Amino acid sequence: MSVVKSLETHELKPGFGSEIARVDLARASDAELAEVVSEFHRVGAIVLRGQSLSPEQFRRFGQAFGELEGHTLNDFTLPDHPEIYVLSNRVEDGRPVGAHNDGIGWHTDLNYTAEPVMCTMLYAVTVPPEGSDTLIADQCAAYAALPGERQEELAKLKQIHSFEYLAGNRTEGRKVIPPEVLRANPDVIHPLVRTHPADRRKALWISSMTPGFVGWSTAESTPVIDELIEWVTQDRFVYRHKWQVGDVLVWDNRCSLHTGTLFDDTKYIREMHRMWVKGDRPY
Numbered sequence: 001m002s003v004v005k006s007l008e009t010h011e012l013k014p015g016f017g018s019e020i021a022r023v024d025l026a027r028a029s030d031a032e033l034a035e036v037v038s039e040f041h042r043v044g045a046i047v048l049r050g051q052s053l054s055p056e057q058f059r060r061f062g063q064a065f066g067e068l069e070g071h072t073l074n075d076f077t078l079p080d081h082p083e084i085y086v087l088s089n090r091v092e093d094g095r096p097v098g099a100h101n102d103g104i105g106w107h108t109d110l111n112y113t114a115e116p117v118m119c120t121m122l123y124a125v126t127v128p129p130e131g132s133d134t135l136i137a138d139q140c141a142a143y144a145a146l147p148g149e150r151q152e153e154l155a156k157l158k159q160i161h162s163f164e165y166l167a168g169n170r171t172e173g174r175k176v177i178p179p180e181v182l183r184a185n186p187d188v189i190h191p192l193v194r195t196h197p198a199d200r201r202k203a204l205w206i207s208s209m210t211p212g213f214v215g216w217s218t219a220e221s222t223p224v225i226d227e228l229i230e231w232v233t234q235d236r237f238v239y240r241h242k243w244q245v246g247d248v249l250v251w252d253n254r255c256s257l258h259t260g261t262l263f264d265d266t267k268y269i270r271e272m273h274r275m276w277v278k279g280d281r282p283y
């Protein structure tokens with residue numbers, strides 16, 4: 001246990017992430033929220049358990065981190081809260097109320113945009129008793145653990161990130177993407193080794209499901225991308241979040257990869273509220 005200013009925090013795993021105890025986000029002061037945000041910038045991911053948040057209260061929490069981002073698809077945003085996107089397998093009057101099986105496979109959110117989202121926050125409304133864990137891989141620890149020579153080689157590479165490629169290659173949650181959405185999300189190029197603006201730590205900002213590295217063919221790139229994803233997602237770099245109702249989990253997309261995991265959706269309901277906070281151009 002450590003105390004950062006007035007916060008009581010526990011590491012999620014050595015050197016990565018914090019569970020923040022005894023903060024009631026529905027009633028937290030602006031000063032308390034500012035401390036939560038600065039802890040987030042320091043550690044890469046934060047968890048606050050036992051929360052009970054209306055959409056307005058969840059939005060206030062999100063706004064403490066910065067300007068909220070809209071969603072690529074707005075099919076499942078809350079009616080009066082377009083900044084909150086619903087992930088769910090619940091069906092109401094024959095219609096799904098949320099996106100189901102989104103985010104399976106290692107990725108960072110909105111990596112295919114020029115300014116990917118800084119962070120993603122999930123609030124657990126309903127969770128199954130087993131399955132559906134969220135895994136977060138610490139890309140800074142993964143980069144730091146590489147030999148210096150390999151770090152230098154990788155720092156020279158840039159990766160092409162493509163919404164069209166991602167949409168065409170995903171296996172779970174695949175859907176038909178309207179042509180105007182494809183036009184609004186042209187391919188972008190980002191450095192493979194990304195600098196965190198808070199303290200200049202370096203992250204191995206690899207993304208799966210991309211066409212490859214600049215100057216390399218997809219066939220040349222794919223085995224290297226696969227190898228790097230395997231490196232970053234070793235158990236020693238990964239935090240596994242087991243959900244409880246009322247959990248709020250926030251991760252920093254500037255220094256982590258994440259993936260959802262499946263659950264028995266014939267037996268259980270899972271429902272999450274998701275928000276995104278705007279980020280900046282990777283460098």
Ligand SMILES: [Fe+2]
Pocket residue numbers: 103107108109258
């Ligand atoms: Fe995601």
